[in-house]
Amino acid sequence: MYKLYDFRPSGNGYKVRLLLTQLGISYEYIEKDILQQETRRPDFLAINPNGRIPVLELEPGLYLSESNAILIYLSEGTTYLPQDRLERAYVMQWLFFEQYSHEPYIATSRFLLHYKARDQPEQYQAIIEQKRDPGYAALAVLEQQLSEHPFLVGNQYSIADIALYAYTHVADEGGFDLTRFPAVLAWLARVAAQPNHLKITQAYAQK
Amino acid sequence: MYKLYDFRPSGNGYKVRLLLTQLGISYEYIEKDILQQETRRPDFLAINPNGRIPVLELEPGLYLSESNAILIYLSEGTTYLPQDRLERAYVMQWLFFEQYSHEPYIATSRFLLHYKARDQPEQYQAIIEQKRDPGYAALAVLEQQLSEHPFLVGNQYSIADIALYAYTHVADEGGFDLTRFPAVLAWLARVAAQPNHLKITQAYAQK
Numbered sequence: 394m395y396k397l398y399d400f401r402p403s404g405n406g407y408k409v410r411l412l413l414t415q416l417g418i419s420y421e422y423i424e425k426d427i428l429q430q431e432t433r434r435p436d437f438l439a440i441n442p443n444g445r446i447p448v449l450e451l452e453p454g455l456y457l458s459e460s461n462a463i464l465i466y467l468s469e470g471t472t473y474l475p476q477d478r479l480e481r482a483y484v485m486q487w488l489f490f491e492q493y494s495h496e497p498y499i500a501t502s503r504f505l506l507h508y509k510a511r512d513q514p515e516q517y518q519a520i521i522e523q524k525r526d527p528g529y530a531a532l533a534v535l536e537q538q539l540s541e542h543p544f545l546v547g548n549q550y551s552i553a554d555i556a557l558y559a560y561t562h563v564a565d566e567g568g569f570d571l572t573r574f575p576a577v578l579a580w581l582a583r584v585a586a587q588p589n590h591l592k593i594t595q596a597y598a599q600k
Numbered sequence: 601m602y603k604l605y606d607f608r609p610s611g612n613g614y615k616v617r618l619l620l621t622q623l624g625i626s627y628e629y630i631e632k633d634i635l636q637q638e639t640r641r642p643d644f645l646a647i648n649p650n651g652r653i654p655v656l657e658l659e660p661g662l663y664l665s666e667s668n669a670i671l672i673y674l675s676e677g678t679t680y681l682p683q684d685r686l687e688r689a690y691v692m693q694w695l696f697f698e699q700y701s702h703e704p705y706i707a708t709s710r711f712l713l714h715y716k717a718r719d720q721p722e723q724y725q726a727i728i729e730q731k732r733d734p735g736y737a738a739l740a741v742l743e744q745q746l747s748e749h750p751f752l753v754g755n756q757y758s759i760a761d762i763a764l765y766a767y768t769h770v771a772d773e774g775g776f777d778l779t780r781f782p783a784v785l786a787w788l789a790r791v792a793a794q795p796n797h798l799k800i801t802q803a804y805a806q807k
Binding site for chain 1: 649650652658662664665666667668669670672673676685686689690692693695696697699700701703704737738740741744745
């Protein structure tokens with residue numbers, strides 16, 4: 394059985410939990426609290442030298458990290474990864490877009506606002522403001538694509554949608570106003586309506 | 601024939617040029633000067649709404665962006681992308697590591713030092729210093745892997761090596777001291793010794 398090393402509020406971890414759930418794959422869940430630096434301790438660095446969750450233990454002692462690499466691995470041969478070479482290429486394009494142009498702004502703003510800036514808001518105000526324009530730019534790229542297509546690739550729900558949904562649907566928790574992006578909002582509803590959808594854990598909000 | 605929209609000093613573009621060369625695929629080269637904001641103009645945004653090079657035009661009007669997505673697309677069915685599912689998963693892991701944990705520090709420091717900070721060094725000193733520790737952390741992850749393996753995945757040269765080589769081998773241009781990483785240096789030499797290797801254009805140094 395797979396073991397997932399994860400942190401409940403993480404959107405990157407949520408991607409993997411959502412796909413595992415939709416694939417009907419059961420797994421053991423192992424919590425690593427990044428707020429307590431649990432992913433920077435020697436026992437975890439032996440699992441992922443890069444010190445980040447999620448990590449999927451494929452079999453005892455065999456670890457795969459990087460959320461989107463895990464999505465690709467799990468979705469091969471399923472309807473969540475297109476068979477068509479060109480469509481698969483566009484899935485990859487969106488996965489890299491997510492990690493480079495979206496997550497560092499949308500996800501990080503949520504993390505800073507709900508954790509770091511809670512106690513020291515002044516200290517993080519400048520960095521959160523720097524993330525605003527590139528975050529909105531990423532949302533605008535999504536809006537353009539989704540105003541013409543029901544899903545990101547090939548008119549069908551895929552891991553590209555899972556990867557982008559994870560932090561987009563909680564972008565408001567990072568201070569982004571999603572009402573500016575009606576096509577994104579409609580797509581979020583379509584993703585949430587997929588069979589066996591799973592909600593993200595609202596751990597930040599609970600704290 | 602493929603058309604590559606690119607900027608000569610870009611390591612992300614260089615990845616694609618290197619693989620195309622090693623695959624023996626000829627292509628048309630179209631320069632877009634990011635220093636002149638040419639990738640943020642309407643004609644280019646119609647090609648890539650995210651406003652970044654490289655973009656590969658697969659056939660007239662059909663564009664693929666994200667350097668690592670292009671590497672995956674071009675390498676499918678070749679020795680540059682492993683057939684084995686697990687090895688392929690680890691290639692993906694390294695490609696996402698590169699874009700999330702390596703490029704934003706190693707590549708961006710090079711860009712800032714050689715372009716932005718040339719005229720206004722004080723203005724960029726703080727941001728360059730912030731990138732130092734995470735950049736060295738990424739190099740340390742590479743060092744650990746390469747001290748035990750000749751290449752990043754499966755003891756064989758793959759697109760994972762191409763993706764990480766691109767900015768690692770010019771990390772010194774971003775102020776990183778590679779002599780601390782002997783296994784990385786030995787690997788750089790192994791990559792440069794591959795058949796049909798291509799050098800990156802040293803356009804920054806020439807300016």
